[in-house]
Amino acid sequence: MSQRELWATRIGLILAMAGNAVGMGNFLRFPAQAAKNGGGAFIIPYFIALILMGVPLMWLEWSMGKIGAREKRHTTISIFEVLWKNPISKYLGSIGVSLTMMFVVYYMVIESWTLMYTFFSIKGSFMNVGSIENMRNFLYQFQGVESGEFFSSDLTMLLGWIIIVAINVYILYRGVSQGIEKLAYIAMPLLILFAIILVIRVFTLGTPDPSVPENSVQSGLAWLYNPDFSKLAFFSVWLAAAGQIFYTLSIGQGTVQTYASYAPEKQDVALTGLTTASTNEFCEVVLGGSIAIPVAVAYFGIQTTMLIAQKGSFDIGFVAMPIIFTKIPLGALFGAIWFLLLFFAGLTSSVALTSPFIAFLREKFGLNRTKAVLLTGIILFLFGLPNALFIKFGYLDQYDFWIGTVALVVFALIEVIVYAWIYGGEKMWEELTGNADIRIPRIFYYVIKYIVPLYLIILLSGWLYQDLSSDKSEILLKGIEEEKIPYIWLARISLISFFLFVAVLIKIPFRKKEEANEA
């Protein structure tokens, strides 16, 4: 087993955990999802999913990490071995390590866009781009999807991606308290400060063009919050809300357990878990919901904003927002603040996502941090490069679908079954409520044991049904251009290969142990 590292302070752990949860999705995905799914009516299933699934899963994962802290185990692989004395448990636990690693390889590509757009803002690179269509071309040319007047190749993005991998590797090399915790102490307060500055700027915009009074910040808020109760009858809205909760809280991965396992053995997980969730929700609903959509409606009107939102969250963040920065006073400054905010949100999440794999290499092979981080850096590079190079062929989208949508829910379901059912509901409850600084109502015992798995099964079945019955099925590759298909299969094979690779790695030290015993 590796020598155990510890967080220097409890508040440091909470900030790092909040940094893990607060990501780019809080500022881009949530407002787009809310606007697309019935505005204020979306908030109702969103809060229901938060209470019945999000917070309980957050507590469950924190308390698994607490077991890890006591048993000096830092990954879901070794924690699952404690929860279930069965040879299969470590392989089930390995999904938590593999999926976070496969998550971060494409997440870092997106993170690199935020860093490079920060530079573009400061340099004024997109200040004369003009229309929405031109700004979209700017983004596509930057990503290497097409070439043209702004960028002839994706070299600029690749440079940004290499810088991002290097920054992440350096922070992780510095360790838990000197690297990740210090980053959280700097990045989280700055992130909240930047978001507050932007919210104040947005709320003081009023009606930018008095000749079009319907295009205002108030209209944006009305679009986001005026409920369309008829949408509550659509199952897809409930699925979108539950999916958003999953994505935003960073649950169903192996990160919360790894971070919590570096805390003292007798830690409170009830208050710290709730603090993490509330920080994320503050950043998402109060701050995230008050920036991109209200300002986009104020400048483009509801119809155009709706069209932009339909194209996806990135079009709001990297197309609509840059155009707005070209129109407001001190636009370069506010542009830099916006992209730096996204960069910090991304960075605190990516170091968290990489941590379980480093912990795995250390505890299974006894590697020191330097060697483990170096090996992880090589894997980040090897698996990340095709994600950066083949964006136009849907390679990154495949990773996002299988990892960012499907695998998280599957792993969360496995966690609940192994922990609340096989390990035992009462023992789980004792872990959760022991040393707690707040009292968790007993009803959450039943919520975790019965409602959460039911919710997850409905969510998974709903998504599968929705995808398989769609004309654009991701699973069945319906409506996909011929030229993309080889790349999509390459993405799928690389994902399966990595999951198998980790499973084989698990096997190696055990064989050695058995051989040693025989000798």
Place this chain on the structure above:
Amino acid sequence: MKLNIYGLIIMISSWTLITGIFVYCYYKVLKTEKK
């Protein structure tokens, strides 16, 4: 489009609830912080 009464209620109540829990949690964490 103007914020209607339902929109206003949803916006203010969700912001108040989330901010309230957020502030309470940090108050409680700082109060109970043990190194």
